[in-house]
Amino acid sequence: MFRYTSSRMGMFSTSRLPIRMEALRQTGSQSGQTVRVQRVHMKSPGFRWRPLVAYVVTAYVGIKIYERVVLDPLDRALEQEMKDMPAEDLEQEKALFIPFPGTTKQLRPKPYRGSDPEWKEFIKFSKDRSLQDKVRDELAQFVKGVAAKHPVLAMRCGKDLRLRRCWLDVDFPQFPPPDFERSGIEISDDAISWVTMPVDSVTVFKIRQVLWPSALVQSFWNFTKVLFVEDSKRVAGMLGIQTQNPQLQSIDQMLARQQQMIKTIPNKNGPGQLSPGTGDASKSIIKVPTPVPAGSQGQNSEGEELGVAQKAVVALQQRFFAPLLAFRSKLMQTWRPAPSYPPRGSILVSGMVELESSRAYLVFDVRAAWDPKEKAYDARSMQLKLRRFQFKQQGPGLM
Known part of the structure; x- marks a missing residue:
């Protein structure tokens, strides 16, 4: 690659000719021959109209021939079939409208005129x-x-x-x-377009209630606040920081009180006594575990399972009763139906x-x-x- 490089030429030549042409020019000048380098300007051919006109005419003629030979017979056959079809089958399905959120706009109403x-x-x-x-x-x-x-x-x-x-x-x-309108995408059999359509006021207000559920948020906050206060009091009572409310009873005490109330219901047999049928019915309804003889193992195990389930239900009711009551009362205060x-x-x-x-x-x-x-x-x-x-x-x- 260094055979065209000489000391006269140097490593960095400032000539605009290629390296091969520059080497030939310098070699010719050294041997006494005259080397003439001529510049050649390449002219691009001009725009030709005839081929373009020929292409346009050929495409137009081809499209017209295709319409006359292929599309026109299909249109006539489709029109003939449409005439014989019943009116119920000719009804087109409604276009699918997908509204975009945040595009609902209330239009300013105009006053009634005397000619209305x-x-x-x-x-x-x-x-x-x-x-x-x-x-x-x-x-x-x-x-x-x-x-x-x-x-x-x-x-x-x-x-x-x-x-x-x-x-x-x-x-x-x-x-x-006032009237309302919203924008969105309409998808039909013919095209997909961006349109603006009128909307009912009831639909607008219901969407606002779903997107901004203020009543539900306030009720849930009230539920969380009451639940946090109840748990704080319970933890403080366990740590001895605050004395427990004497009115609150444990789960075992509540179950024992329920069982005692069932046993002391007055009836025709006398105060403090229950007839066999009434006692069985009360036990089956309340499902309060009662002590059974040691010989009946199945009844004992069933009684223990019912007692555990009853304790769990009572514990859940006692824990979430006040928060659920606060949630319901706040929801009844703040909930309003969608106006129209x-x-x-x-x-x-x-x-x-x-x-x-x-x-x-x-x-x-x-x-x-x-x-x-x-x-x-x-x-x-x-x-x-x-x-x-x-x-x-x-x-x-x-x-």
Whole structure:
């Protein structure tokens, strides 16, 4: 590789010629020959339009021939088959819509105009006094039916409820309920596209309750707090830091007390005694272990197994009773059903309804929407709450 390298040329030559050409030039100059190096400029051929035009024309003619020969006969055969098919088979399936979280948007409602059919229905309703009285009476009767079917109210005040008075106002909303929309991917037989579709308000509020379960989180925090306090008191009592509550009993004491109460139930045989049938039934229901003779080993082993299981159940109940009670009470305080807006064009009826029974007075706050199209109240958006409950006769210990 060093045969073309000379002392004149050097290791690092500044010539722009290749090494072989530079070596020939220097060798020719040494031998007295004249070496001429000429530069050659290579010109690229210009763009040719004729081949491109030929390719485009050939592709177009081929596509047209394919449509005439192959696709057109298939389209005619498909149309003929579609004409003979029943209408039920021609119904297309609905496209699959996959909404994206965080894309739900509430649209700002526009006020009703005088030319809207909803506003014309408001004017017609305001002039019909008999219809207004009918709507008020229908709502009052509905509240009465709900109160009569409620088990707690029926137990405290009886089922003989009757309507006493009602204060119900009729309001015509200036704005319609707001609309909601959300975006997502729609997958159909034809294409996959990004679309924006309207969504019901009930669906929106239910999704919000699932994504933000505030009532469930507060109830679980209350459960954890009460459980931690109970365990802290128990550990402090075991270490002698805090004296145990004398009202708390051990599991063995609770079982012994239950067994003693069963034995002392009065019956027809006399106080403190049980008939054979009653005793067996009580033992079979409560499942309290009783001492058995040494000869019956099967009953003894079965009694020991039932005693261990009973102790475990009582221990779990005693440990989680207070935390579960706190969880349930907090959930009842904070849980609210998903709200819903009334239908467009609904008339709002709100106020108080007073009911009377032989033992008590009841006052309810009610808010409902009457739909003129359906000629009925919208059950989803109705709100009913007990405002006041009072017994007719009050005395010590009556409540």
